[in-house]
Amino acid sequence: MRLKDKVAVVTGSGSGIGEATAKRLAAEGAAVVVVDLNQEGANRVADEIRKAGGTADVLHANVGSPQELENMIRFATDKFGRLDILHNNAIRLYTGRVGEMSLEHWRKAVDIGLTSYWYATRCALQVMVGQRKGAIINTGSVSGLAGDYGLGAYNAIKAGVINLTRATAIEYARKGIRCNAVCPGAILTPPILKSRRSQPELARQTEAAIPMGRYGEPIEIANVVLFLASDEASYVNGTCIVADGGLTAHTGIPSVAGSGPDW
Template identity: 40%
Template sequence: MNDDRLEGRIAIVTGAGSGIGAAIARRFAAAGAQVVAADIRAEAVETLAGEHRGVTARGCDVTVSTGIDALVDETVRRCGRLDVMVNNVGQSIAGWLKDATDAEWERVLALTLSSTFFGVRAALRVMLPRRSGSIINISSGAGFCGAPGLATYGAAKAGVNNLTQSAAVENARSGVRINAISPGAIRTPGILQWAAELPGGVAAYEQTLLPGRFGRPEEIAAAALFLASDEASFVNGALLPVDGAASARMAAIDVPPG
């Protein structure tokens, strides 16, 4: 697909070594951006960078605020500015709320909510003086509704949603836009590992999904490209579901055949 919507733009994507983050990095590079693909697994983003022109790799643990600050500062030093920041890392630890340990709670909050806060803050600090930029947080349907076994993750993603809205409202006249994408179940290594533990495994889980299939990481990347581009110039503070209608469903009504 010939697309120049991000020609010359500088973007950072965290958690770009796998799944949704990798798809966003690839799509942004294909649209003309210079992409800094950051991941705690440096070797994963190095492979991605080796395969795609316009992608450079950086090792980074997003749970450490100084690490994200350094990532953003180094990008600005090297590339002159930052146009797009995608805060993509987030992770659940499945289990009943009554059994969740303090350490699990802290870990899920660190990976999912604190990492997003660090990324939003670091990006705002360099984008606000230029009065330009797009920040995209990857949230989840679990941030809107209760889901058995996902309470800590859902609470953290609800935090991501409010952080997104608060940042957008606080900076509504700044030229910097802050939005979130709320993916449905997307076929990535992360979710396949989680679904494999469910009764019936991955195939049974996929059958329960409202659209009858997993989404593809590329379907999230397409929405991220829109939010990153100037076409979304009046989209700010949005929590955009990309989920095959999952979040629109009234749960008491059965799924129609077809």
């Protein structure tokens, strides 16, 4: 068990990458607080963790509310006595061109996808600094490393998350805290599965753009988070691990030497 006696909080863990991470951390011995706005999803995930022999508790919370984030960290320490791992992962996605997006959507995107990561980190640090140990993992994205058409707000918050990760890492490194990010590529979580069904041509083009020729599975991101959360990553700090099947290794320029599956 790589996380025996550790306590983890995972936001947005009622679905997708957060769900896979909560289950993976619990399978390695961590007591996990499953935090989500979607109570049904959070209850299901916690039930599945318990049925598999793990320890989980549910907190129905909106990460867009600073009070609820304060409560989230207090909930974990009241229940389990400490906090070792915080995985900031929840987002609300707003699409739209930079020149057309509404101020309201921009603000909501930033509140939920960036400000909440900072504020949860701030609250967690108060506990972790006292323990002189802790691991914070933020879900970034390849969309924080380059731009996407129609996802300007998302691009901005994910770039912000990546640099918040670095700033946190350097400021708290000497206090025993590590902070890292995982940057997934296209991962088959419920929103992506839905868009794959409704836009099959977009899905085909996305797969073709990924050197490995396929979308990733949530567990393939959860495994990276597990590594970053564990003591095996004891000298890994302030980094962003890209897990994208090779997507960002490519300039985007088509092959000059042939194409197709044999390539």
